[in-house]
Amino acid sequence: MNLPRFYCREALSPGAHLELPEPVARHAVRVLRLPPGAVMVLFDGRGGEYLAHIQRIERDRVYAELADWREIERESPLPITLVQALQAGDKMDFTIQKAVELGVRDVVPVESRRSVLRLSGERAAKRVAHWQGVAASACEQCGRNQVPLVAPLERLENWLARPAPAVLRLMLAPDAEESLADLQEPGPVQLLIGAEGGLDPQEVLAARQAGFRAVRLGPRVLRTETAGLAALAVMQALWGDFRK
Numbered sequence: 205m206n207l208p209r210f211y212c213r214e215a216l217s218p219g220a221h222l223e224l225p226e227p228v229a230r231h232a233v234r235v236l237r238l239p240p241g242a243v244m245v246l247f248d249g250r251g252g253e254y255l256a257h258i259q260r261i262e263r264d265r266v267y268a269e270l271a272d273w274r275e276i277e278r279e280s281p282l283p284i285t286l287v288q289a290l291q292a293g294d295k296m297d298f299t300i301q302k303a304v305e306l307g308v309r310d311v312v313p314v315e316s317r318r319s320v321l322r323l324s325g326e327r328a329a330k331r332v333a334h335w336q337g338v339a340a341s342a343c344e345q346c347g348r349n350q351v352p353l354v355a356p357l358e359r360l361e362n363w364l365a366r367p368a369p370a371v372l373r374l375m376l377a378p379d380a381e382e383s384l385a386d387l388q389e390p391g392p393v394q395l396l397i398g399a400e401g402g403l404d405p406q407e408v409l410a411a412r413q414a415g416f417r418a419v420r421l422g423p424r425v426l427r428t429e430t431a432g433l434a435a436l437a438v439m440q441a442l443w444g445d446f447r448k
Contacts, residue, residue, distance in 0.1 A: 205253070206415065207243055207244055207245050207255075208236055208238065208242075208244045208245070208246070208247075208344070209233070209245040209247070209344045209345075209347070210224070210228045210232065210244060210245070210246055210247075210344060211226065211228075211246075211247060211249060211340040211343060211344055211351065212224070212225055212228065212246050212247070212339070212353035213248065213249070213383075214248065214250045215248050215250065215311075216246060216247075216254055216270060216273075217271050217273075218270060218271070218272045219269075219270060219271075219272075220269075221259070221267065221268070221269050221270075222261055222267070222268060222270070223265060223267050223268075224266045224267070227263070228266075229261055229264055229266035230264055231245070231274070232258070232266055233261060233266060234259040234264070234265060237431065238258060239258070239261075239365075240258050240259065240261055240280070241257060241258060241337040242257065242258045243255060243256070244256050244257070244258070244268070244392070246251050246268070246270065247343075247349045249276075249322050249340065249343070249349070249350060249351035250350070251277060251350050252273050252274055252275050252276060252349055253273075253274050253276055253349050254270045254271060254272070254273055254274065255270075255271040255274065255419075256268045256269060256270045256271065257269060257271075257368070258356070259390070268399045272446060274348060277349060277350065278347045278348050278349065279307070279348065279350055280307035280440060280442060280444045281445060282307070282392075282440065282443050282444035282446045283309045283389075283391070283392040283393070284307070284308050284309055284392070284393045284394075284395060284436060284437060284439060284444075285308070285309060285310040285311070285393070285394045285395070286299075286303050286308045286310070286312070286395050286396065286397065286432055286436070287312045287314060287360075287363070287394055287395065287396040288296050288300075288303075288311060288312070288313055288314070288317050288397050289300060289313075289314055289315070289316035289318070289320075289360060289397060289398045289399035289403070289428070290313060290314070290315050290316070290320075290321040290322075290323070290399055290430060291320075291321065291398060291400065291429060292320040292321050292399075292427050293398055295306065295428065295429045296321075296331075296335065297334075297335070297338050298327070298429055299429055299432060299433065300338050300339055300354065301338050301339075301341070301342045301344070301427075301438060302336050302342075302397070302433050303352075303432065303433065304338075304342035304343060304346065304352055305342055305345070305346045305432060306436040306437055306440060307436070307440055307445065308352055308436060309351060309392075309422070310352050310354075310355065311335070311339065311353070311354045311355065312354050312355045312363065313332065313355065314357070314358060314359065314360040314402075315334065315357065315358070315359050315360060316346050316360045316398055316399050316402055316403060316404070316407055317360075317403075317404045317407060318398065318399050318400065318402065318403070319399040319400075320388075320399065321399075323357060326419075328357045329356075331357070331391055332354055332357055333355045334358055336353075336354045337353075338353050339351055339354055348387075352358050355445060359406070359411075360403075360407060361410060363408075364410045364411060364414045367415075368414055368415045369392075369443060370407060371390075371391065371392040371394050371396075372387070372390040372391065372392070372393045372417075373393075373394045373396070373407075373411075373415045373416040373417065373419055374393060374394070374395050374396070374416065374417055374418075374435075375395070375396040375397070375398075375403070375411055375416045375417070375419075375420055376397065376409075376418070376419060376421050376426075376431050376435060377418035377420060378420055378421070378423070378424075378425055379392075379420070380419050380420040381418075381419065381420075382418070382419050382420070382421050383419055383421070384419050384421065384438050384439060384441065384442060385434070386418070386419075389442070389443045390443065393439065394416075394431060395413055395435055395439075396416055397428060397431050397432040397435075397437070398428060399405045399428055400427075400428055402428075417424055419425065421434060421435055421438065425434070437447065
């Protein structure tokens with residue numbers, strides 16, 4: 205039986221007694237209807253996890269006791285950063301959720317020229333905080349104990365202008381000469397995915413100048429919410445933990 209898992213932002217410690225954060229307590233009591241004595245798993249995103257049990261419930265307030273820390277990780281050996289152009293509607297939530305399940309290490313949301321969604325200032329900060337919550341919830345579901353970071357939103361052209369790190373940089377293009385299967389097993393990877401309509405020609409040129417290599421992913425043109433996730437799955441199958 206899979207135990208319920210909850211993310212707690214504050215640092216946890218063995219043997220601690222704590223009041224669960226309000227959203228966690230509400231989900232445990234109102235949704236899962238866990239009784240006093242129920243066993244759960246708690247993690248703080250810094251690695252590893254704790255078995256815990258509910259000591260008492262006072263209306264919507266839940267108090268728990270932690271057991272020892274367990275060094276359990278479910279991270280991919282392939283560090284992948286998904287650089288995702290803003291998508292319209294709830295597509296960004298879906299993409300970030302599934303990317304975390306597929307083992308992505310970090311997510312960098314960027315605003316591209318063809319992004320329908322436009323965010324700035326406080327709206328951008330709130331949306332990034334929301335996406336960070338989506339990533340944490342995905343970790344609760346899939347068993348990861350390290351929560352991927354969702355970086356602050358910035359324009360793609362500004363992000364590309366930064367010094368390029370020593371990683372394999374990839375972007376998808378249906379007419380590319382190389383496929384993912386043609387590449388040798390890499391170290392860290394950065395994967396750039398455009399918004400609806402893809403990257404515009406100037407962005408493709410800037411990406412190439414920043415060290416991105418174009419690769420194809422089959423003969424079909426994939427939607428933005430499909431392309432990145434399909435590429436992540438292929439990379440995990442070729443070089444990551446799907447092949448084990």
